[in-house]
Amino acid sequence: MVKDMTGELTRQQYLDLYYYMRLNRAVEDTMVKLFRQNKIVGGLYSSLGQEAISVGTCYALGKKDWIAPMIRNIGALLVKGVPPRDIFMQHMAKYDSPTKGKDGTSHFGDLDNLHIISPISMLGDLIPVMAGVAIGGRYLGQKIVAMTWIGDGGSSTGVFHEGLNFAATQKAPFVLILENNLWAYSTPVRRQVPLENLADRAKAYGIDSYIVDGNNVVAVYNVAREAVERARAGEGPILIEAKTFRRLGHAQHDPAEYVPKEMRAYWEARDPIALYEKFLAAEKLLDAAGKKAIDDKLDTLLAAEREFAENSPMPPPELAETGVYCTGDDCHQIRAKWERPVSEVTPPKSSVKPVWTVPGFGSGKGSGGADAPIHFGDTPKPAEMPAHNPQPIRKPAKAPAKPATKVTGKKAVKATAASASRKARR
Amino acid sequence: MAGANGTVTNGSRESGKEITFLEAIRQAMFEEMERDPAVLLIGEDVGVYGGAFKTSEGLLERFGWERVIDTPISESAIIGAACGMSYLGLRPICEMQFIDFIVCAFNQITNFVAKGHYLWNAPAPMVIRGPSGGGVHGGPFHSANPEMYFVHTPGLKVVYPSTPYDAKGLLKAAVRDNNPVLFFEHKFLYRRIKGEVPAEDYTLPIGKALVRREGRHLTILSYAAMVHTSLEAADALAKEGIESEVIDLRTLLPLDEETILNSVRKTNKCLVVHEDTKTGGIAGEIAAILCEKAFGHLDGPLVRVTALDTPVPYAPTLEEHFLPNAKKVFAAAKELARY
Numbered sequence: 001m002v003k004d005m006t007g008e009l010t011r012q013q014y015l016d017l018y019y020y021m022r023l024n025r026a027v028e029d030t031m032v033k034l035f036r037q038n039k040i041v042g043g044l045y046s047s048l049g050q051e052a053i054s055v056g057t058c059y060a061l062g063k064k065d066w067i068a069p070m071i072r073n074i075g076a077l078l079v080k081g082v083p084p085r086d087i088f089m090q091h092m093a094k095y096d097s098p099t100k101g102k103d104g105t106s107h108f109g110d111l112d113n114l115h116i117i118s119p120i121s122m123l124g125d126l127i128p129v130m131a132g133v134a135i136g137g138r139y140l141g142q143k144i145v146a147m148t149w150i151g152d153g154g155s156s157t158g159v160f161h162e163g164l165n166f167a168a169t170q171k172a173p174f175v176l177i178l179e180n181n182l183w184a185y186s187t188p189v190r191r192q193v194p195l196e197n198l199a200d201r202a203k204a205y206g207i208d209s210y211i212v213d214g215n216n217v218v219a220v221y222n223v224a225r226e227a228v229e230r231a232r233a234g235e236g237p238i239l240i241e242a243k244t245f246r247r248l249g250h251a252q253h254d255p256a257e258y259v260p261k262e263m264r265a266y267w268e269a270r271d272p273i274a275l276y277e278k279f280l281a282a283e284k285l286l287d288a289a290g291k292k293a294i295d296d297k298l299d300t301l302l303a304a305e306r307e308f309a310e311n312s313p314m315p316p317p318e319l320a321e322t323g324v325y326c327t328g329d330d331c332h333q334i335r336a337k338w339e340r341p342v343s344e345v346t347p348p349k350s351s352v353k354p355v356w357t358v359p360g361f362g363s364g365k366g367s368g369g370a371d372a373p374i375h376f377g378d379t380p381k382p383a384e385m386p387a388h389n390p391q392p393i394r395k396p397a398k399a400p401a402k403p404a405t406k407v408t409g410k411k412a413v414k415a416t417a418a419s420a421s422r423k424a425r426r
Numbered sequence: 427m428a429g430a431n432g433t434v435t436n437g438s439r440e441s442g443k444e445i446t447f448l449e450a451i452r453q454a455m456f457e458e459m460e461r462d463p464a465v466l467l468i469g470e471d472v473g474v475y476g477g478a479f480k481t482s483e484g485l486l487e488r489f490g491w492e493r494v495i496d497t498p499i500s501e502s503a504i505i506g507a508a509c510g511m512s513y514l515g516l517r518p519i520c521e522m523q524f525i526d527f528i529v530c531a532f533n534q535i536t537n538f539v540a541k542g543h544y545l546w547n548a549p550a551p552m553v554i555r556g557p558s559g560g561g562v563h564g565g566p567f568h569s570a571n572p573e574m575y576f577v578h579t580p581g582l583k584v585v586y587p588s589t590p591y592d593a594k595g596l597l598k599a600a601v602r603d604n605n606p607v608l609f610f611e612h613k614f615l616y617r618r619i620k621g622e623v624p625a626e627d628y629t630l631p632i633g634k635a636l637v638r639r640e641g642r643h644l645t646i647l648s649y650a651a652m653v654h655t656s657l658e659a660a661d662a663l664a665k666e667g668i669e670s671e672v673i674d675l676r677t678l679l680p681l682d683e684e685t686i687l688n689s690v691r692k693t694n695k696c697l698v699v700h701e702d703t704k705t706g707g708i709a710g711e712i713a714a715i716l717c718e719k720a721f722g723h724l725d726g727p728l729v730r731v732t733a734l735d736t737p738v739p740y741a742p743t744l745e746e747h748f749l750p751n752a753k754k755v756f757a758a759a760k761e762l763a764r765y
Contacts, residue, residue: 098546103545103546108545109546118548122537126506127506129506130510131506132510133511133513135511136514139466140514159533162498163503166497324544332549336514336515337515345492347488353487354486
């Protein structure tokens, strides 16, 4: 399940990352065309320039792992295996879309196969939900990791705090990707949060964090892979701040004239796909013929997917009346998938003394519970406290451009991307 | 509950023995957790302490830390996490320490949990329960009846029982239901009301009202603590020759229209008693249903006896004035009976 941590990616992995970024962009380009033809019913949001984050993080997950994407994480959906037609049909409110027209955009999920939880527009709500998925999966012995994304804007919600704090107290196998694209609609991050690095928020929850250049897909992937492995091993939740920039407005209607020209120019010169193509060419992983083959593959695929989507009908009006409630076994057979002996969680084995002396409370089986002792007034002074992470920190595998910087304790943060974005803001 | 020999037992399970409302809740949770390892309890102080009202006493001892989860003071995290668990096929029971605090998780419940099945075919089998209601001088933040916020939310079920028998049977049904069920427990009833429950496993259907007292002159619709108030008023009315039919709604969403309509078509008069405030209370909805479906049967106006349209005040004199009581029900019913 967990990919090889020894260092270099395989050739196929490098090419997969490229393909999914290209697919992500091509799907969104197609939707812009559909939007201009008035075929998209509602709004259209763009992840232009942020593809490396959706793709690089989700690619680090295994098949059984769970994601809850946000509106700008179409790349994650594609990596998980959602066909482009579903994304087109969602935006076009078609009957054959995953929600049959009941919701739009990337607001859909798949509990049974792909393990995707639908986003909602109220930011932050998915954080406790994914904490629950992580805790529930651990309870069932499934060894899964739950991942969701939040923006710089969404990191100021109350439920971000409630969810991440609860996940941390539970040492939940949960990875939160904080996409700092510098803008929450029209408000720059500096007007939202008095922090240079949003990853610093992790300190408040006693969890580890990383800062990574969000426009460098290999760096994103390597950091995500390490975080996913650590979360799966029971080290608790991990926060990754990916520094990037929202190249278009909040949605299609927003020309984003509030963004300084120099800032836009800086980031447009750092397009994640263009940067990666340079790297792939230099490493002789992709030549002109290989690129042409991908171009053709995407053209053919998306033409077919688009045609299918356009041919799907609108839902029949009466559908609006149906499906508010699950009507029982005929509607959904709800069965937990146990991957550990049920006897472990049923009496007499489950029985405990109801007193606060359980070491590693709440950390569950196989989650390094002993690392979370409970103090009874003998909490050591901060200076005497051992490092939170008892294991040596492995360096992320070699990245093509700027490496990820691990944030630990009081060490100075060397975030190249951060200083770059600071420059860009001036 | 620890037995004499230190073993964990399920307390009073002898048939025919009267138990409190509180014990009915505890037994329902205990038995459901015993029956199905997918059932978990999550909330503030539900573990070691056994819950602010001791409704979960003994559960941690029997089922352990993974199934009885003490949380930080984070209602949105409790609801959100339970929802995530439910997507894996688990059946979490969330405790709100006081139901007043449920509004802290309002968005999580109304926008995420409630809409999932309709929008993306994701059932969330979970229960959100907690102590509600006034009459115990809890003040404005520990006495709420927030049920109508949620009755207005398609996708939820809202249950509000009045007896230990109903509470146990309906809570078990709520745990087994594939939808999110809000389960309100009137704290005034916790230790004041006792009743018999069968020794064997049983559930009661969600969405079914019950005729608590038959009568022919007028119908009194009520739920939760006000059922007892209504029955008290009905006794007094009977002494004056007015036979009132008292119906316990038990579930507010979905509402049992059939039982309501059958009774009103018989008595032709309807009085609704609820502890919730008047404006936007269930009485207004019932009035609309009667106008739509039984207009020709009504011989008088629909009358409401409810709490005042104010926050729940603290001082006993103020709270008593705020709440409906048997005297107020009696007076309103007598007036209605004259039509």
